[in-house]
Structure formats: structure tokens, C-alpha cells
Amino acid sequence: MIEEISLLIDQYQAWLKEKTALREINNNYIEITTPFIDRHNDLIQIYARRENGGYLLTDDNYTIDDLAMAGCSLDTLKRQEILKTILAGFGVRNNKGALVINATKHNFSLQKHNLIQAILSVNDLFYCTESYIKSIFLEDVTAWLKQIGVRSISNIKFSGQSGYDHVFDFGIPSSESEPERLLRVINHPTKAKAESFVFSWLDTRDVRPPESKAYAILNNQEKEISPSVDQAFKSYDIISMHWNRRNQFSEQLVR
DSSP: OHHHHHHHHHHHHHHHHHTOEEEEOSSSOEEEEEEEEOTTSOEEEEEEEEETTEEEEEOTTHHHHHHHHTTOOOOSHHHHHHHHHHHHHHTOEEETTEEEEEEOTTTHHHHHHHHHHHHHHHHGGGGOOTTTGGGOHHHHHHHHHHHHTOOOEEEEEEEOTTSOEEEEEEEEOOOSSSOOEEEEEESSOOHHHHHHHHHHHHHHHTTSOTTOEEEEEEOOSSSOOOHHHHHHHHHTTEEEEEGGGGGGGHHHHHO
């Protein structure tokens, strides 16, 4: 099994390198086009320049500006709190609307990975429309877990086999009847989000107890989830938990 998972991770990293394109846009910045897509189905681009003997990586204000242009301004106190929490989980800073992170030649890949994951997560705030902002999905999940008596640790981070850090929204310790359970909340399930979680799980599970389980908690309140998303999770032993069927999973999370 270890050899099989190691091969899958190697294949992922080879795919990532093959699908990444570089372009020098001036003497200071290199444009990095990644294979990850945003909500417009456009490839996510970040920019790198030398700074203080290392590198500065940034989205050049694109993510937050794009949300604002779509009517999802992040200027309310609640949204600013959510933004800070998301960015802190990946070690990313908000520099006057630009998402930035510093890197060295030794951790460049890790920091690039963290910036992309932060962009994907912040981009998801678009689906917190005015009619839905009072009921942020993560808050709904947190309240439900507390209501049914789940003892969990929030915003838990593990370093995977590749050295990349992966953040899970909740970790439930093992018990006499259930193994460790790692949960990620996905407000707007897409193929890109599924692929990101699959990699996090593949990279993490070999450094966790062998019986550990992964759950994807999927918001299907406003839109049905594509069968391809569920199939992607099923293929890698991730339990796909649709929000409208959450009570079916109560017992296995509480125990």
C-alpha cells in the first residue's frame, strides 16, 4: 500500500510540474500559471520576485478584487474575521488586498502550495452571498457538531509525506469504537476542491494511524453535488457527507 500511495503522489507531483507554466513579465516578477482553477474556470496565477535573499509570492490583489467586483466585498467585520482565519491557517498575509507569503529556496514549493490553497479558500467566500452570510456553512457545521456532542479539535494541521502542510477543519480523536477522523468542510464542492482534498488525504494518511478516516462535509443546500465529485472521494476512501443527510453520520462521529 505504501508503494502504491507513494507512486500516486509521485504522479501528482509530475502532473503539477508538467502543467505549471512560467513567464517573465518584467525584470522583477515571474508569472506562475498553475493547473488549479478558480470559480471562473480560469487557471490560478501567482507572481514571484526576489526579496531579502528569498522570494515574495503574491496573487497581485486578484482574489480579493475579483470578489469585490462580483459583489462580495470583504469589508464587513464578520468577513474580515473569516478572511483572517483562512489566511492564518496557511501562513498567508493580506497586504492591502494582496495575498502574500514569503519563501526561501528551501521551502519555495511548500509556500507556493500554501498560497494556492489560501487563494482557493478565499475564492470560496464568493458563495457567502448577502442572503447566506448570516449562516456561514462552517459555522453551521460547528454548531451541529456541538449539538450532537462531538468532541473535536478545530483547524488542525498535519505535515504530509511530501512535507506539505494540510489543514483539516476538524479532527476527532480515536475512541474504543472508532478511529481518528479528519473532516474538511467544503462550502461549494467542485472538481478542483475535490482534487485538492484528495491530495491532502493521500499525502497525510500514511503519517497518521492506519485506521484513520477522512470525511468531506459538502454543502448541497443551494446546488446539487456533481456525481464526479462524490466519485473522486469514493475512489480514495474519503467519506462524502452531504449536508442534507448529515444525521446519517451522527453516530459514527459522536462515538
